[in-house]
Amino acid sequence: xxxxxxxxxxxxxxxxxxxxxxxxxxxxxxxxxxxxxxxxxxxxxxxxxxxxxxxxxxxxxxxxxxxxxxxxxxxxxxxxxxxxxxxxxxxxxxxxxxxxxxxxxxxxxxxxxxxxxxxxxxxxxxxxxxxxxxxxxxxxxxxxxxxxxxxxxxxxxxxxxxxxxxxxxxxxxxxxxxxxxxxxxxxxxxxxxxxxxxxxxxxxxxxxxxxxxxxxxxxxx
Amino acid sequence: xxxxxxxxxxxxxxxxxxxxxxxxxxxxxxxxxxxxxxxxxxxxxxxxxxxxxxxxxxxxxxxxxxxxxxxxxxxxxxxxxxxxxxxxxxxxxxxxxxxxxxxxxxxxxxxxxxxxxxxxxxxxxxxxxxxxxxxxxxxxxxxxxxxxxxxxxxxxxxxxxxxxxxxxxxxxxxxxxxxxxxxxxxxxxxxxxxxxxxxxxxxxxxxxxxxxxxxxxxxxx
Numbered sequence: 001x002x003x004x005x006x007x008x009x010x011x012x013x014x015x016x017x018x019x020x021x022x023x024x025x026x027x028x029x030x031x032x033x034x035x036x037x038x039x040x041x042x043x044x045x046x047x048x049x050x051x052x053x054x055x056x057x058x059x060x061x062x063x064x065x066x067x068x069x070x071x072x073x074x075x076x077x078x079x080x081x082x083x084x085x086x087x088x089x090x091x092x093x094x095x096x097x098x099x100x101x102x103x104x105x106x107x108x109x110x111x112x113x114x115x116x117x118x119x120x121x122x123x124x125x126x127x128x129x130x131x132x133x134x135x136x137x138x139x140x141x142x143x144x145x146x147x148x149x150x151x152x153x154x155x156x157x158x159x160x161x162x163x164x165x166x167x168x169x170x171x172x173x174x175x176x177x178x179x180x181x182x183x184x185x186x187x188x189x190x191x192x193x194x195x196x197x198x199x200x201x202x203x204x205x206x207x208x209x210x211x212x213x214x215x216x217x218x219x220x221x
Numbered sequence: 222x223x224x225x226x227x228x229x230x231x232x233x234x235x236x237x238x239x240x241x242x243x244x245x246x247x248x249x250x251x252x253x254x255x256x257x258x259x260x261x262x263x264x265x266x267x268x269x270x271x272x273x274x275x276x277x278x279x280x281x282x283x284x285x286x287x288x289x290x291x292x293x294x295x296x297x298x299x300x301x302x303x304x305x306x307x308x309x310x311x312x313x314x315x316x317x318x319x320x321x322x323x324x325x326x327x328x329x330x331x332x333x334x335x336x337x338x339x340x341x342x343x344x345x346x347x348x349x350x351x352x353x354x355x356x357x358x359x360x361x362x363x364x365x366x367x368x369x370x371x372x373x374x375x376x377x378x379x380x381x382x383x384x385x386x387x388x389x390x391x392x393x394x395x396x397x398x399x400x401x402x403x404x405x406x407x408x409x410x411x412x413x414x415x416x417x418x419x420x421x422x423x424x425x426x427x428x429x430x431x432x433x434x435x436x437x438x439x440x441x442x
Contacts, residue, residue, distance in 0.1 A: 046363065047321055058306075062320075064285075065312035072305040084293040085279075091286035099283075100268055142267065 003054040005032040005044065008205040009114055009174060011106055012063040012098065013051040014167035019067045019160070020053075021198035023074045027053075029201075035119050064094060067160055079160045090154040093161035097168055101139055106168050108132025109177045114210060136172070137182065144183035158193070166193045170202055174212045180221065195219045224275040226253040226265065229426040230335055230395060232327055233284040233319065234272040235388035240288045240381070241274075242419035244295045248274070250422075256340050285315060288381055300381045311375040314382035318389055322360055327389050329353025330398045335431060357393070358403065365404035379414070387414045391423055395433045401442065416440045 004020070004027045006013035020027050032041055034050050045052045045061045053060040060066050071080050080087050109132035112124035143165065146153055154161040169190060172178050180187045193199065203217040215221040225241070225248045227234035241248050253262055255271050266273045266282045274281040281287050292301050301308050330353040333345035364386065367374050375382040390411060393399050401408045414420065424438040436442040 047317065060309065060313070062313045062316040065309050065316055068312055069305055069309040072308065084290055087293065088281065088286050088290040091289055092281070092283045095283040095286055096268065 002027045002056070003030055004028070005030050005034075005041065005050055005052040005054070007032060007034060007050050008207055009110060009171045010050050011102065011164075011167040011171050012049075014170060014202055015098075015160070015163050016051045016053060016063050016066050016070075017201060018163040018167065018198050019070055019079060021201060022077060022079065022163075022196070023070060025070070025074065033118075035115075064098070067163075071160070079158070079163065081155060081157060081159065086155055090159045090161045093154050094164045097161070097164040101165075101168055104135040105132050105139060106171065108135065110171050110175065113175055113177075114207070117209075118207070133177070136177065137179075140179070140182045140186055143186050143189070147183075147185040147189050152189070162189075162193055166190065166199075170194075170199075174205070174207075174216055175210065176213045191219070191221065194221075223248045223277070224251055225249070226251050226255075226262065226271055226273040226275070228253060228255060228271050229428055230331060230392045231271050232323065232385075232388040232392050233270075235391060235423055236319075236381070236384050237272045237274060237284050237287050238422060239384040239388065239419050240291055240300060242422060243298060243300065243384075243417070244291060246291070246295065254339075256336075285319070288384075292381070300379070300384070302376060302378060302380065307376055311380045311382045314375050315385045318382070318385040322386075322389055325356040326353050326360055327392065329356065331392050331396065334396055334398075335428070338430075339428070354398070357398065358400075361400070361403045361407055364407050364410070368404075368406040368410050373410070383410075383414055387411065387420075391415075391420075395426070395428075395437055396431065397434045412440070412442065415442075 002025065004013070004016065006017065006029055008031065017027075017029075032038075032050050032052075034041060034048060037048060041052075042048055044059050047061055051063055051066070053066050060069065067079070071078070080090055108128045112128045112132070116122060116124055143153065150156060152158045152162050153165055169178055180190070194203070206212070223246065225234070225237060227238065227250055229252065238248075238250075253259075253271050253273075255262060255269060258269060262273075263269055265280050268282055272284055272287070274287050281290065288300070292299070301311055329349045333349045333353070337343060337345055364374065371377060373379045373383050374386055390399055401411070415424070427433070
């Protein structure tokens with residue numbers, strides 16, 4: 001059985017979980033409190049972070065390398081388009097969310113509000129929370145600008161770019177940090193992706209002492 | 222003519238420059254002081270950073286998306302192997318250097334010693350410089366462990382993983398922050414990659430008020 005070492009509110013773990021589920025690859029989920037640097041976990045991944053996928057007898061690290069590998073081994077249903085120009089746009093947006101959005105928004109909001117607490121690293125820094133709350137607005141507007149012209153973020157088909165974005169936004173939605181009233185197209189996009197069977201396991205996540213709001217798992221929110 | 226908006230000591234720009242040169246794609250280099258947030262530059266790239274490649278009439282951002290795109294359009298000479306397992310390993314290592322190495326080493330050494338000065342952001346934080354100097358040792362040892370078993374970082378052929386690593390190390394070598402005595406195999410690997418024609422343009426870089434040490438451009442160092 002394949003096994004994913006993950007943390008429920010890690011957007012990088014969620015992107016891989018969505019990819020595995022969309023491709024109907026079964027996986028046993030093992031929650032990993034990676035910041036506790038368990039020596040056994042560090043042996044599995046010298047980079048010391050989640051997700052790690054045990055796939056057959058290989059241990060795979062780095063969420064993008066994992067997703068591209070799964071896409072090459074299991075091309076159906078496709079999560080990357082066929083034309084180089086379209087594939088470029090998917091990869092650009094995956095980097096946008098996993099790098100820029102993560103730095104400006106996820107690390108500021110989820111990092112301060114949740115990870116500081118579970119890692120016992122002190123109270124949230126309010127300046128960071130404020131900066132994250134400001135930045136998410138610009139990002140939602142950027143997504144709206146894309147979705148005004150496309151059915152999905154990178155084009156007319158659902159791709160890894162949608163999974164990367166939804167992985168971050170679903171973590172933030174778990175702590176009620178997404179203002180879904182800001183853009184109708186973004187809300188419609190999220191309702192569409194949230195209702196996919198691949199999303200179910202994410203909507204069932206529960207972190208002790210951080211219960212999600214009722215709308216989190218409501219497909220019609 | 223294709224055009225690359227870059228900064229000479231940006232490792233992400235250097236990775237793209239190496240890829241373009243290795244594939245013999247001519248490009249005009251335009252130096253971009255991206256932190257000055259020139260409105261014209263921000264229009265070209267809403268993410269506000271280098272490199273940006275003007276390729277035909279398209280503007281491309283995000284160094285990995287660009288390199289994968291160039292690889293798909295110009296597969297010869299290959300910078301990604303053919304088997305999914307081998308491609309995975311290249312992508313894992315590109316992420317290792319561009320993400321982990323960048324955060325732990327490049328941003329700490331180059332960020333403090335050079336970028337703070339050129340961006341007029343105050344004197345270097347010595348705690349960061351110390352942390353970077355400590356971390357680079359572990360990374361060089363990790364590279365040595367890989368190179369003890371492989372001709373190149375990801376396997377028996379030179380790939381994007383070597384370019385990602387060499388892009389970071391060459392920037393650090395420019396400020397004499399790489400201890401080449403630490404590992405013979407790493408030094409041999411760097412001598413091999415440094416002597417490629419694709420590397421020439423990097424070795425000719427000069428940043429005013431930061432002249433490189435004599436060994437920087439010496440192929441036999």
